[in-house]
Amino acid sequence: MGKKITIAIDGFSSCGKSTFAKKIAERLGYLYIDSGAMYRAVTLEFLNWEAFRNNTPDTRMTQQILSGLQVGFSFNEQKKTYETTLNGKVVEDAIRSPRISELVSAVSAIPEVREKMVELQRLMGKDKGVVMDGRDIGTVVFPDAELKIFMTADPAIRAERRYKELQSKGVQASLEEVLNNILERDKLDQTRAISPLRKAEDAIELDNSYMTIDEQMEWAEKLIAARIC
Ligand code: DC
Numbered sequence: 001m002g003k004k005i006t007i008a009i010d011g012f013s014s015c016g017k018s019t020f021a022k023k024i025a026e027r028l029g030y031l032y033i034d035s036g037a038m039y040r041a042v043t044l045e046f047l048n049w050e051a052f053r054n055n056t057p058d059t060r061m062t063q064q065i066l067s068g069l070q071v072g073f074s075f076n077e078q079k080k081t082y083e084t085t086l087n088g089k090v091v092e093d094a095i096r097s098p099r100i101s102e103l104v105s106a107v108s109a110i111p112e113v114r115e116k117m118v119e120l121q122r123l124m125g126k127d128k129g130v131v132m133d134g135r136d137i138g139t140v141v142f143p144d145a146e147l148k149i150f151m152t153a154d155p156a157i158r159a160e161r162r163y164k165e166l167q168s169k170g171v172q173a174s175l176e177e178v179l180n181n182i183l184e185r186d187k188l189d190q191t192r193a194i195s196p197l198r199k200a201e202d203a204i205e206l207d208n209s210y211m212t213i214d215e216q217m218e219w220a221e222k223l224i225a226a227r228i229c
Helices: 017-028 035-047 050-054 059-067 098-107 111-124 137-141 155-168 175-191 213-228
Strands: 006-011 031-034 071-076 081-086 130-134 147-152 204-207
Touching (some): 006 137, 017 031, 017 130, 017 213, 035 059, 035 111, 035 130, 098 175, 130 137, 155 175
Parallel strands (some): 006 130, 006 147
Antiparallel strands (some): 071 081
């Protein structure tokens, strides 16, 4: 076993970042952290606040919501997977709903939200041996990560993958709605003022439009080997 490193995986929505990142973490025995799930959990909490549903949150409201908020992950022994928790409660399914997907880009653009999540993410990764996926991991959260990967894929292919995933979970949405949501999120994520989605200068790009997960792993294997030896 070589030295422990930090692996940052960023990219567009529904590129298969989580599947890829999880697989790398499994292979290396590293901790996997889905930073998007954390922003989704915060969005779920915002929705619990009547005032948020009717207004754009101001700084005071945001601070109030964030002050008692606890976002984390707990291991599900039966499913052998980590699940997202909000204030101690598992919210893994609730945070994947189309309603949350619609609102999460706006919530994740709030400066106080980002500040709190980045602080938490750095704490979770402080001992290295972590694979974290998101939008700003290589640029902001871990700018010194030993391996940075930036994932892209054709939007139509991403929409199809996401559509199938939602269908398998019984979530109602048309392919057109899914594609529009993806395009809208791409735009919001790339144009927001703080920590917009962009490729870090030292990140290596992976376009997985026509790659299987095994092919992606094979591609990653060489990059990892060169860094942990
Ligand atoms: O990866 P995902 O689609 O579950 O992420 C949900 C949203 O969270 C995404 O639209 C942008 C935001 N996000 C972010 O701003 N920064 C991150 N590091 C991860 C996600």
